[in-house]
Amino acid sequence: MLALIHTVSGWLNHVGVLAVTVVLFIECFGIPSPDEIILLLSGYLVSQHRFSYPVVLLAAVAGSTLGGIGAYWLARLGGRPVMLKYFRFLFRTPERLDYWERYFQRHGDIIVLVGRIISGVRAVISYPAGLFEMSLARFVLYTVVGSAIWAVIAVTLGYILGPHVVSALESSKQYEAPIVGGLVVLGALWWWWERRRRRIRESSHS
Template sequence: MLTVFHSVSNLLHSVGVAAIFLVLFVECFGVPSPDEIILLFSGYLVSAHRFSYPVVIIAAVAGSTLGATGAYFLARLGGRRVMLKYFRFLFRTPERLEYWEQYFQRRGDIVVLIGRIISGVRAVISYPAGLFNMPYWRFLIYTVIGSLIWALLAVTVGVILGPHVVQALNATKHYELPVIVGLVVLAALWYWYDRRKKRRQESPSPE
């Protein structure tokens, strides 16, 4: 953690606010990036009067939005062909793929909005949005809103914590694994519930 923190610190000192834009831009393509660390540390630099709060927020939202847009169109232009060729096992049948496409058309707004706030999910949420042809204007609106919420939360926490950012980051590491396990369990339960619901819908009703 300290190594990553020092790397982020050096990047911010050498590149400035542009580093925030670059890190969040790359993250949206699914590349592991220290987005939480750079936003929290930027908040600390804001509290030390070295960065401007509005400029940091604008750089973060711009990087996230442009990166998310790139991933969205990457998936929209070639994602379905690749998905059907190499990842058919994820959907099993064309009907299953159609089901998820309709689901995303109905509830994609809230999925994108919440996905932009959750760690890990925001790195890949643009791909299903593009794959399932979510209208770009809707994707853009909820991406900007979600990115803004996340940036405001992370940077503000950094401002409040100030020089204690490093200790806070080390403390959160103790809760990272339980949170991941909890998310996996919730996803498994939701998948089980969804399959059971669909089987009931497909089974013939007794006469």
């Protein structure tokens, strides 16, 4: 963890805020990237008057938006055959894919908006948006808003923590496993609830 922090710090020192744009751009394709670290460290550098707060936010939103649009078009052009071929473990059948498409059409706006704020989810949320052909204008709008909210939270936190941001990142490592475990449990409960509700709806129509 400490080595990664030093690496990201080196990027910021040598490349400047452009490093923020690049890291967040890459993240949107589902490639593991130190987005939290680079935004927190950028907030610390803002507190040291080495970076401009508005410029860091603009760099973050630009990276997330451009990367999101790229991933959106990859999924949209690849389409359903690619998803059923390479992601069958998620959808299993065309019928299951149809179900998720209807769900995304009803709740796509809020899914993209909130997904841009949640760690892990923001790295892949562009793919279902493209696959299910969400309006590009709506996708960009909610991507920009969600990315801005996330950037404000992370950069401001780094600014407040100031010189303690590195020790805070080190301390947070012990909470990673419980948080991931909690998210897995919540995801399983949500899947069970959706499946139960669908069965009830199907039985009522039969």
